[in-house]
Amino acid sequence: MKKLPIFGLLIIILITTAFSCTSQPASTANAKTLTIGEIEPLTGMFGDIFKYVPQGAQLAMEYINNKGGITIGGQKYMINIDLVDGKDSPDGATAAANELVFDKSVKFIAGTGPAFMVPAIDAVTEPAGVLYTAVYQNGQKVEMGPSYPLKFVGSDCSFSGQVAAMTYLKSKYPDVKTIAYILIDDGQIADNDPVVRASATKLGLTIKGDIIGYAPTTTDFTPIAQKAVADDADAIMIGNAITPWFALNIKAIRALGYTKPIFSCCDAIVLSDIVGIAGTDAEGFFGPSIPPSSANVPDLPQIAKDVIKMATDHGWQLNEMHVQGFSAVYSMVQAIQAANSLDPKTVAAKWEKMDKINTIFGDGKMGGLQTYGVNHNVYFKTPISAIVNGQVVFQSWISLDQSRMP
DSSP: OOOOOHHHHHHHHHHHHHHHHHTSSGGGTTOEEEEEEEEEOOSSTTHHHHTHHHHHHHHHHHHHHHTTOEEETTEEEEEEEEEEEOTTSHHHHHHHHHIIIIISOOOEEEOOOOTTTHHHHHHHHHHHTOEEEESOOOSOTTTSSTTOTTEEEOSOOHHHHHHHHHHHHHHHOTTOOEEEEEEEOSSOHHHHHHHHHHHHHHTTOEEOSSOEEEOTTOOOOHHHHHHHHHTTOSEEEEOSOOHHHHHHHHHHHHHTTOOSOEEEOOSSOOHHHHHHHHGGGGTTOEEEOOOTTGGGOTTOOHHHHHHHHHHHHTTOOOOHHHHHHHHHHHHHHHHHHHHTOOOHHHHHHHHTTOOEEEETTEEEEEEOHHHHSSSOEEEOOEEEEEEETTEEEEEEEEOHHHHOOO
16 A cells, blocks of 8 residues: 655644534534523622622523533524623613613523512513513512513522421421511512411411511611510511521521521522621521532432532532522523524413423422412422531422422
């Protein structure tokens, strides 16, 4: 056989290498980009806890893209997140939504959960025909319902968090019969009141007295603690809040000598951050949360293990706010692919008819038809963790069937 000159061999090797580089991965070589807008309060009092949510959205983007993106109408798409600061106010949320919708022509938006920001975004996205997936539902009627056909929620809602937390309370403290309930007074108390009382009753519990509200500007929680302790309930539940509010409530309650259980029913909670403020007063405090050592949590599905590994590679410890950011993007992208369309109305029509949906914690379901009037909320099994000896320790899973709102 005639040998090729060395120069000819080098040319063949270079051409082959170049072809391999340009064709790998073949499945994404001609992919387009699908941009999803993300609105979060990156500045202001909510910025401290919502800083984790864009990280969760980034994890969803990377998880989807690492698996080759999605295919719509035969065309491959890779996901891109366009993050905009909602500036912790209705005006800021409105401006962010206007920027994404009208300046950047974004058709799908995810993110944020504060009760005063979500309706402001809805007011822009809904009439513009843009699909919006919030990270949380605080239980207000203005956040989701038949009047908002393009509005969805990507994680367990406020009401399901209440059921999950009280379900665990009953198993951990079977002698508890009464609860005092503390909740931010930003408009959500009126809509929460009848639902949380009905949920408590079904579990053999009673919410004592009025729901104890406080303004978002509160810095001294002693009067709030005094009202809660005065109810003489067997346990005190704290609803939707940010880290300082949880921690300061706990410290004020314990300072009054209350030794009974204090717990959270809020799915937007990072227990490790609460320990940093409340210290030993937080001992025994529990709520819907994934611990920093989440890789050791039993019965984790593979998707959760993969996302935890990705978070660790970024130097992050997966927490419940990461989960919310991940879920809003991941669930919406599944609906887009299931609809095989980039038209928000077509996607919404498909999504609300979906029964099952994949989530970071395994098989999930859509729900909320009886509760909110639309089947627009994603639900999944809920992890409960507690502060034990200053550490966040996993306690139990609350099953999807136990916590999902019909």
